[in-house]
Amino acid sequence: MKRKSPRMNLLLLVSMISTVLILLLLTMFLVLRAYRTSLVANVRTSGSRTVGQLTRIMEDYLSDIRENMDAISDVVSHDIVNREEYFDVFLQIRPEVIAVTTYDAEGNLLHCYSADHVINESFAAHTNLSFDASKINLYEEEYISAPHVVTLFEGYYPWVVTVIRPIHTVIGEAWIALDISCTNLSNDIDDVGIGDRGYCFLMDMDGNIVYHPQQQLIYSDLKEENVALISSLDDGVIEEGTSIYFVQTLKESTWRIIGVSYVQDVISNSVINMARALLVSAIGILLASLLLSAMVTNALTRPMRDLIQAMEAFEKDADHFSYQPVKGTREIEEVSQSFGHMVGKIQQLVETERNEEITLRKTELRALQAQINPHFLYNTLDSISWMCEQGKNAEAVEMVNALARLFRISISRGHELIPLADELKHAESYLQIQSVRYRGQFTYRFEVEESLLSYLCNKITLQPIIENAIYHGINGLVEEGEIIVKAAEAGDDILLSVEDNGMGMTEEQIDSIMKKAHSDKSGIGIKNVNDRLKIYFGDRYGITIDSVPDEGTRVHILMPKVTEEAAYENV
C-alpha cells in the first residue's frame, strides 16, 4: 500500500516551528557573540582609562614625594639650625611619612626623625630594614625599596616603602631615607575598580607588590597574584587566560600600576545571565509561535477538512446533499463557494436528467397504451362476426359498442388521467368482451364506492390486471370463476383491487409479473402499470399482489385522490 502523505497541519506546524527555532538560535548566537565582544571591549576601554587615571595620580604622588625630598635635602645639606622644628612640622603635615633617617657615607645611621616614636638604638643597630649599608651602590640614584616593616622602634612596626637618595654635603651626611606608609596608598588605590570585580594594585619592577587592596589577604595566603607572570608583561592590555591585565609603568619610576579584570567572572556571568534571559524569552517565543502556528494551521486545515467532509457527503448522496458554505480564510471560502456552485449545477443536471428520463418513460408507456393487442382485436372481431352469422344481432351490437367504448376510453382525447368512472367503464367493456370470448368460464362484478367516481386515475390501469386474472387465474379453471373489481376509499388514497378465485400464483410467478416489462403479448403489462403509478404519484403508490395458489389472487392498486389532471399530467 502507498504511504499516506503527511497531513497539511503537521507540515505547516513543523515548517513554522523549525523556521522559528533556527531563527531564534541564530539570533541568540549572534546576539550573545556581539554582547560578549562588546563587553570585552567595554572592559578593555574602561580598564585602560581607570589604570591611566590611577597612573597619573600615582605619578603626582611620587613627584610630590620628590619635592619633599628636595626640600629635606636642602634642609639637611645646608645644616639649618632649626632642623628639629622643621621635621616636627614636616612630619605633622605628612602623616604618611613614618620616619626620616640620615646616614653617613659608610651607611651608619646618623639621625632619625619620627612624629610619635623614639628610635631604639640597639634595635636599629641590630636590624634596619629601611637602609641596608651593603647595598649602598644601589642607592646612587633615587631608590625605592620593596615594602617592609620599620624596625627602628619598639612596639611599632608599620609597613612602609623607603625612598633613598644621596645628598651632597660638607658635614658627612651622605644618604637620606624616607619611610612612607604603604597603607596610606589605600585611599588612592582601594576604590579603583574595573568592572564588577576588577581592581588595581601597585607593583615594582622586581615583582614585589607595593600596595594591593587585598594585601593582607595575600600575606595570609588566602589570595595569590600571579606575580611571576605579571612582572614579565610589558605595558599595555594583555588578555591572559581568564584575566585581562592592564599594565602601566609610572614615569621615572620602578613602580607599575597593574589593573586586573576577571574576564571569565565578569563577562561569562553577564553572558550567562543574558543567555538565560534570552533562553527564557526564546522559549516564550517558541511556545507562542507553537500556539500561533497551531492556530494558523487549524484556521487553514479545519475549513479544508469541513470541505472534504462536505465533498464526501456529496459523493455518497448527491440528491439530498444540502450545501452549507464553509467558513475560513478567503481562499478557502472561494473554493467553498465554487464547490457550492458546482454542487448546485450537478444537482440541477441530475434533476434534469431524471425528468428527461421520466418524460421518456411516460412517452414510452403512452406508446404502449396506444398499442392494441392484435390477438385481442382479432378474437373480438371473430366473435362479432360469429354473432352476426348466428343472427345474434343484439349481442353483436353490444359487443361492437363495448369494443368502441374500449377504444374510445383508451384514446380519451390524449388525456393520461381519466375519471375513475371511465376507467371502470373501460374495465367493464373489456370484461364484457372477454366474457363473450371465455363464455361461461367466469362471472364478474363491480363493488365501487360512488363517491370515488369523479377522482382521476391513470387510464388502462385495471385492464392489464384483469387480463392477467383471466389468462393466469380463470383460464384453465374447471369450474366457473369470478372476478371482482373493487374501488374503496383508504384515507386520502383510493384503493382499487382486482380479485379472482382462480389458480393463484406462486411467489416466483408474482416476481416475474412484477418485473417483466412486457407480457408476451403486446400491450401494457402489470409492471408498466406499477411503474407508471410510481412515476406519477411517488414510490408509496403502486401495485401489491396477494396470491394463494388454488385459492385466488388479489391485486391492490393504491393511488392518491387526484382531482386535477394538470398537477400530474405534465410532470
Place this chain on the structure above:
Amino acid sequence: MKMSKPFRICLVLLLCLTLTGCQAARVSPSRQYNVWFIAKSTSTGFWRSAFSGANVAKSEYNLQLTICGPDTEEDYEAQNAFIYDAIADHADAIVFSSISYTENAAAIDAAADAGIKVVVIDSNVNSKKVSARIGTDNVAAGKKAASVAIDAGYDSLVIGIVNFDLTSRNGQEREEGFRTAIKESGIGAEIYTINVVTDIEVAKEETKQLLLAHPEINVIVGLNEPLAVGAAEAVAELGLGDSVTMIGMDTNVRCIDLMRTGNVSALIAQNPYAMGYMGVEACYELLEGASYDPDVWIDTPTILVLEETMFSPESQRALFSFE
C-alpha cells in the same frame, strides 16, 4: 478567525510568563545576604585582624555585614543578646566565636532553628546545628611549638608549660600536641604545667615562681597570647633570655619586641585575618547552596617565626598586620 477561549487564555498567560521570566532573570543577582559577625571581643589585635578579613570577604561577595562583640572576653550573655538581635534582624548567617562552649549553645540552636546558617570560628560551641567550623589546628600548633624545643639542641629537656584554664579545649589540645611531639622525638623530657587565668601579670608572676622553683627548666611555653607575653616577660625579668628557650603563641607586639631582645625564641602565628575572611566566605557559600562538614575543622594555617629569621619577608608577613 474565531479563536477558542482556552486558546486565547493560554496565549495571554504565555506572554505574561515570558515577560516576568525576562524580568526575573534581570533582577535576581541583586539580593544581598545579611551576615552577622559576633566575636569574643572588639578591641584586641587578634579580633581586629579577623574583622578586616571579614570586611574584605564582605566586599568581595557583596554582603551586608554587621560586626559586634562584647566588651570583655568573658561576657557570654552579651554574645547571646547579639545572637537574638541577629535573629530579629532576619540574618541569613552568623559567624560566631564562642566565649562559652556551653552557655552560648542554646542561643546558637535558636538561631539555627530560625534558619540561620552558623559558622563557628576559632572557638567552638556545644551545638549540633553549626554548619561549618574554621580555626587553628591546635594540636598541630602544639606540635610546631614542640619542634622548636626539640631543635634547640638540648640533651634533655625540662619544660615549663604555661597553659590556661583546664576547661579550655583550645589550650588542652595545644598542650596535648606539644606533649605528643616531645614524646615522639625520643628526647628525655620533664614537663611542668601550670594553669593560670589569661592575664599577663598573673602569668608573669606564676612563670617566675615556676622558673625559680625549677631553675633546671630550659624551655618555657606560653599557650595563648597573654600567657606568652607574661611568660616572656618573666624570662626577660629573670635575665634568662640566653639560657631558656621561650616559645609563645600569637604575635603580640610585646612578644615581638622581646624576641628582638633575645628573650623569645619562637612564636606561633595564628591567622585571625584568614579566620574572619573564611568565616564570612563560608557563610556566602553555605547560602549559595554549598555544604561543609561541620565536624571537620577547616584549618587556618599557623606559621612558625624564629628569632633568627624574624625579618625574613615571610616572617614579616606573618608577624605584622598590613593595616
